[in-house]
Amino acid sequence: MDFSKVGVVGGxxxxxxxxICLARAGIKVVLCEKSEKQYQDSxxxxxxxxxxxxxxxxxxxxxxxxxLSIIEGTPELSALxxxxxxxxxxxxxxxxxxxxxxxxDEALSPDKIIATNTATLSITExxxxxxxxxxxxxxxxxxxxxxxxxxxxxxxxxxxDATTExxxxxxxxxxxxxxxxFEYPGYVSSRLIIPYINEALYILMEGVSSAEDIDxxxxxxxxxxxxPLEMADRIGLDQVLGMMDALFEELGELKYxxxxxxxxxxxxxxxxxxxxxxxxxxxxxxxx
Amino acid sequence: xxxxxxxxxEYAIRFSLADMExxxxxxCGKVESIGMAGATIxxxxxxxxxxxxxxxxxxxxxxxxxxxDVLIQERAISSKADLDAVAHRxxxxxxxxxxxxxxxxxxxEQIRRLRPLAPLHxxxxxxxxxxxxxxxxxxxxxxxxxxxxxxTMPDHAFIYGLPFELYKRLGVRRYGFHGLSHxxxxxxxxxxxxKNITEIKIVSCHLGSGCSITAIDRGTVKDTSMGFTPTEGLxxxxxxxxxxxxxxxxxxxxxxxTTAELLNLFNxxxxxxxxxxxxxxxxxxxxKAEKGDERCQIALGVFSYRVKKYIAAYMGVLGGADALVxxxxxxxxxxxxxxxxxxxxEFLGVQLDPEKNQAAIGKExxxxxxxxxxxVFAMPDNEELTMAFxxxxxxxxxxxGIEEDEF
Numbered sequence: 132m133d134f135s136k137v138g139v140v141g142g143x144x145x146x147x148x149x150x151i152c153l154a155r156a157g158i159k160v161v162l163c164e165k166s167e168k169q170y171q172d173s174x175x176x177x178x179x180x181x182x183x184x185x186x187x188x189x190x191x192x193x194x195x196x197x198x199l200s201i202i203e204g205t206p207e208l209s210a211l212x213x214x215x216x217x218x219x220x221x222x223x224x225x226x227x228x229x230x231x232x233x234x235x236d237e238a239l240s241p242d243k244i245i246a247t248n249t250a251t252l253s254i255t256e257x258x259x260x261x262x263x264x265x266x267x268x269x270x271x272x273x274x275x276x277x278x279x280x281x282x283x284x285x286x287x288x289x290x291x292d293a294t295t296e297x298x299x300x301x302x303x304x305x306x307x308x309x310x311x312x313f314e315y316p317g318y319v320s321s322r323l324i325i326p327y328i329n330e331a332l333y334i335l336m337e338g339v340s341s342a343e344d345i346d347x348x349x350x351x352x353x354x355x356x357x358x359p360l361e362m363a364d365r366i367g368l369d370q371v372l373g374m375m376d377a378l379f380e381e382l383g384e385l386k387y388x389x390x391x392x393x394x395x396x397x398x399x400x401x402x403x404x405x406x407x408x409x410x411x412x413x414x415x416x417x418x419x
Numbered sequence: 420x421x422x423x424x425x426x427x428x429e430y431a432i433r434f435s436l437a438d439m440e441x442x443x444x445x446x447c448g449k450v451e452s453i454g455m456a457g458a459t460i461x462x463x464x465x466x467x468x469x470x471x472x473x474x475x476x477x478x479x480x481x482x483x484x485x486x487x488d489v490l491i492q493e494r495a496i497s498s499k500a501d502l503d504a505v506a507h508r509x510x511x512x513x514x515x516x517x518x519x520x521x522x523x524x525x526x527x528e529q530i531r532r533l534r535p536l537a538p539l540h541x542x543x544x545x546x547x548x549x550x551x552x553x554x555x556x557x558x559x560x561x562x563x564x565x566x567x568x569x570x571t572m573p574d575h576a577f578i579y580g581l582p583f584e585l586y587k588r589l590g591v592r593r594y595g596f597h598g599l600s601h602x603x604x605x606x607x608x609x610x611x612x613x614k615n616i617t618e619i620k621i622v623s624c625h626l627g628s629g630c631s632i633t634a635i636d637r638g639t640v641k642d643t644s645m646g647f648t649p650t651e652g653l654x655x656x657x658x659x660x661x662x663x664x665x666x667x668x669x670x671x672x673x674x675x676x677t678t679a680e681l682l683n684l685f686n687x688x689x690x691x692x693x694x695x696x697x698x699x700x701x702x703x704x705x706x707k708a709e710k711g712d713e714r715c716q717i718a719l720g721v722f723s724y725r726v727k728k729y730i731a732a733y734m735g736v737l738g739g740a741d742a743l744v745x746x747x748x749x750x751x752x753x754x755x756x757x758x759x760x761x762x763x764x765e766f767l768g769v770q771l772d773p774e775k776n777q778a779a780i781g782k783e784x785x786x787x788x789x790x791x792x793x794x795v796f797a798m799p800d801n802e803e804l805t806m807a808f809x810x811x812x813x814x815x816x817x818x819x820g821i822e823e824d825e826f
Contacts, residue, residue, distance in 0.1 A: 135477060157430075157454045188676060188684040197455060278677065 132300045134158050138211035139218050140231060142173025142204075144275045145248050146220035147180060151277045154198035155190075156305045161214055162204050170204035177202070180277070189278060209238040216301055218270055220248045223373070228252060229260040236261035244294050246270035246301075250321055251377040254287030254314045265291035268298050272307075273320050282307045283318050316381035317374070324362075325374045329390050331359035335410070336392035342410050360410040361418065363393075364403035368410075372397050421501055422810055423490075424803045426508040427479060427547030428540070430454060434486045436495050437506075437807035444803060446495045450482045460485060464493045479543070480550035487554070505551050505560040506810035508599065508802070509544045510649075511537035512564030513590060519567065519809035522548060522560040530562065536590065537648075561810040568598030571639035579647075593651075595643035597625045599802040600746065601633040607798060608742045611785070619741040622733045624726065625800060626756070627747030628656040628699070632726065634733035641736050644729055650685055653729065654722050656699035659689035661725070694718035701749045701756065723759035730760065734767050734793075743769055743793050745786075746800040752780055757797065768792030 136159040139146050150160045164170040181195040190198075208231075211217050217239065221231055228247065235245050244266045247257055258267035269285025282302045286295055295311070302309035312318045317325065331345050340348070346358020363371050372393050379387040396402075396409065403409030411418055420439040425432060435447035448462040458476035463469045472489075476482045490496050507522070513533045520526055527548060534541045551560060569577075577593040578586055585591040604623045609616045621635040630653040634641040644652030644660075654660045662685075671681055692699035695718040697707060708715040734740050744750075745757050754776045761769045770791035779786050779797040787795035 188674075188680040188688055191683075191687050197452075201455060278679070 132215070132297045134215045134301055134304050136161060136214045137216045137218065137301070138163060138214035139220060140208070140211070140235070141219065141221035142170060142177070143220060143222065145272060147173060147177045148275045148277050149218055149220060149248065149272055150177060150202055151180060151184075151198060152272070152305050152307070154201050155194075155277065158201075158304065160202040161211055162202060163208055163211060164204060164206065166206055167204075170206070174199075174202070174204065184277065207238075208234050211235070212239050212243065214243075216244055216246065216297065218246045218248060223249060223251060225252050225256070228257055232257050232260045232267070236263060242266075244268065244297055246298060248272055250318075251316070251374055254285055254290065258287045258289055264289040266294050268294050269312075269314065269318075270298055270301070271312075271318060271320075280308050281320070282309045283312045283320060284309050285312045285314050285318055287314050317378050321374055322378065325371060325378065326387060328359045328363045328366075328371055329375050329387075329393065332363065332390040332393050332410075335360065336390060364409035364411055364413070366403070367405055368393060368397050368402045420503045420811060421496060422504045422506050422807045423486075423502050424506045424508075424806050424810075425483070425486075425547055425551065426802075427543050429543045432479065432482050432486065432547065435803045436490055437803065439807065439811055442804070446490055446493050447803070448486075448489070450476065450486065453477070453479060453482045458482065458485075460489060462489055462493065464495070478550070479546045480553060483547065483550050483554055499555060499558075502555060502558055504810050504814050505555060505558055506806040507544065507548050507551070507560060507562050508565070508806060509548075509562045510540040510565045510596060511594065512562075512566045513594070514592075516562070516564050517567055517570035519561050519563045519806075519813050521813050522552075522562050526562060536594070559814050561813045563599060563806040563809050565596040565598045566594045568602045568633075569593075569595035569640050569643060572642065576642040591647060593643070593646040595631070595633070595640070596645045596649045597629065597631045597633075597802075599805045600625045600800045601631075601635065601640075601643075603801045603805040604744050604746055604798055605635050605638075607783075607801075608744055608796060611796065612742060612794060614741075620737045620739065621742045621744060622730055622737065622740050623744045623746070624730070624750055624760075625747045626653075626726070626745060626749035627800070629658070630655045630660075630726075630747075630749070632729045632733060634736050636737050642733060653725050654694070654718075655690045657687050657690045657692040659685045659693070691718045691722060694721055701753055705753065705755060719756070719759070723756055726756075726760040727762070727764065730769075731764060731767065734764075739768065740793050743787075743795045744798050745796065746798045751782070751797050751799050754779065754786075757786070757795075761795070769795060771795060 137153050138161045139150050140163045142162050142164045150162055153160045164173055181198065184190045185192060185195060217235060219231055221227055241263060246268050248271060249269060250271055254267060254269045258264035261267060267287060268290045271283040271285055273279060273281050284295060284298045299309055334340060334345055335342055342360050346360050349355040349358045372389055375387060375389040379389065400406060401408045404413050407413050422437040422439060424435045424437055430453050432450045435444045438445055446464045450458055450460050452458045453476050458474050460472040460474060461469060474485055476485055487499050496502060509530060511533050513536055515529050530545055579591060581591060601623045605616055605621055608621055609619060612619060616638040618637060620637060623633045623635055625631050629649055631643060631645045633643040650658050652660050670676060690699060691704055695704050695715045697703060704715045704718050708719050749756055758771060758776055761771055770788045771786055772788040776786040783799060784797045785794060786797050
């Protein structure tokens with residue numbers, strides 16, 4: 132399948148990241164936000180991300196101009212009917228996503244595929260909110276870093292082979308590498324990384340070692356690019372807690388019990404890099 | 420004989436139609452922004468003013484079809500059957516291709532295998548070749564390699580001081596680029612000096628957005644400044660050229676860069692652009708330097724010093740030269756830069772004539788003084804002509820020597 136234009140619903144962190152990845156691959160983007168104002172805000176934030184990428188030598192000024200020129204906005208879901216594929220990226224809230232899916236189902240022609248970027252919610256349940264469950268699929272972009280490479284293609288119980296193939300084509304067109312996952316709590320990446328981070332927080336809480344040393348055990352001892360606690364701060368402790376809670380609820384096993392220290396930090400508003408303090412402290416986005 | 424000459428890049432294609440009877444290019448141009456929201460086609464037809472067209476061209480195939488349409492529109496050909504051959508530019512021929520080669524399945528497969536050596540150029544060139552084979556299945560096509568000119572370079576010049584196994588196992592060596600340009604400059608210089616290429620020694624400087632210098636000894640290559648990739652050698656528009664390998668781990672750690680970001684730093688954020696902080700364009704830098712901009716002055720200084728260093732080094736390697744040639748955008752349009760690049764090299768026999776140098780802008784000219792032992796030329800480059808000739812020769816299976824008269 133060829134992709135000349137892809138629709139993205141929701142201009143939050145992930146929506147913006149996906150829009151940048153699409154633009155980078157030369158695919159036009161139609162970004163749907165609730166209102167003109169939300170769209171303008173999203174685009175400002177998107178431009179900031181592009182400026183960051185320039186500062187980090189990831190893209191050039193010329194490339195930034197090209198990407199901005201092929202991303203357009205709309206408040207109408209129906210405008211997305213003119214695209215080849217739709218990716219939904221609204222907040223991680225089941226009722227909200229179900230509503231958006233129902234609206235998309237009504238606004239789009241019946242042949243369109245709708246993918247969701249959800250990390251924790253059920254593809255099958257979202258698909259059931261539509262009349263086209265075979266054309267609903269999960270396309271999980273693990274990280275909000277446009278340079279990250281992996282995408283999890285998550286099949287719901289009714290997702291068809293053709294839809295899966297189309298999702299694989301899109302991942303390839305976006306220069307990402309895809310893995311196939313059957314819908315299950317946590318898929319693969321979250322189910323492995325979140326409990327690992329959670330365990331690191333237990334080790335910290337139990338006084339076994341300092342936060343710096345726990346991270347060193349993994350970076351120096353096991354060649355991880357960054358340690359589990361810094362990773363937690365980067366993902367956002369609220370996100371980590373949310374995903375841990377979801378795993379615990381869905382699977383019910385004690386090994387998924389969120390670490391009390393994690394809950395305490397989140398309750399105190401120490402969410403990590405984005406609030407300047409999590410496990411570690413941050414100034415200007417850098418580890419102090 | 421009419422040959423379509425194509426230089427396919429990731430988002431753009433440079434094209435020209437060569438008329439081998441008159442040895443001119445009736446039509447040439449560029450297609451830009453392929454695969455993006457709206458491509459632009461620039462067309463320059465002899466005797467007419469340049470024109471522009473917009474179109475939606477999402478693939479190289481669409482772009483090449485458009486190019487053929489344009490040629491028909493400009494009445495340079497009446498149909499695609501009028502094209503006798505297609506000359507493709509392929510930057511990297513590795514050690515597999517030592518000369519221009521007629522394209523068949525085996526050649527395509529071999530070019531594909533060379534992708535790791537030229538990840539930024541090879542895929543687009545391959546796409547151009549495959550598309551052209553679909554559009555013109557019965558027209559002979561020839562691949563012309565930037566690296567082929569350097570087939571005669573001796574091993575002591577192309578082998579790096581790295582473990583020898585890396586050369587044997589991975590092909591790690593200096594390959595050299597801009598070969599099509601330096602080859603043209605060599606032939607043209609010989610013609611102007613009324614000598615055979617086997618009689619003269621030339622230091623050839625292609626100074627455009629990419630910059631390279633080649634030491635040519637009586638028809639063979641002794642050394643060249645670009646290396647395993649086009650990043651090595653001179654400081655260029657946005658490339659750093661020579662640096663200390665020790666910088667790689669330092670920059671990666673200090674700036675927390677991935678390898679891709681580091682490569683970007685070296686290739687797109689360095690050179691004149693990174694030094695001046697303003698622009699990679701020499702014209703802008705010269706203007707600002709003159710007005711006292713310190714960083715532009717530094718950029719200019721670094722650029723000319725490094726060129727001078729290479730010129731002197733290569734004259735040493737050659738044991739003296741008959742000619743020194745300045746070509747491409749900067750080489751042909753910037754008298755001040757040329758002057759700075761040779762200042763102090765009088766002891767090597769390089770004497771500029773200041774007036775002739777100042778007057779030589781945008782054209783071929785002899786810019787050395789009458790009594791200069793080394794003849795210095797400003798000479799526009801013409802890779803397309805080299806490609807057209809080599810393609811014609813491959814198709815007509817001529818011996819290489821015959822080209823000489825043609826320039």
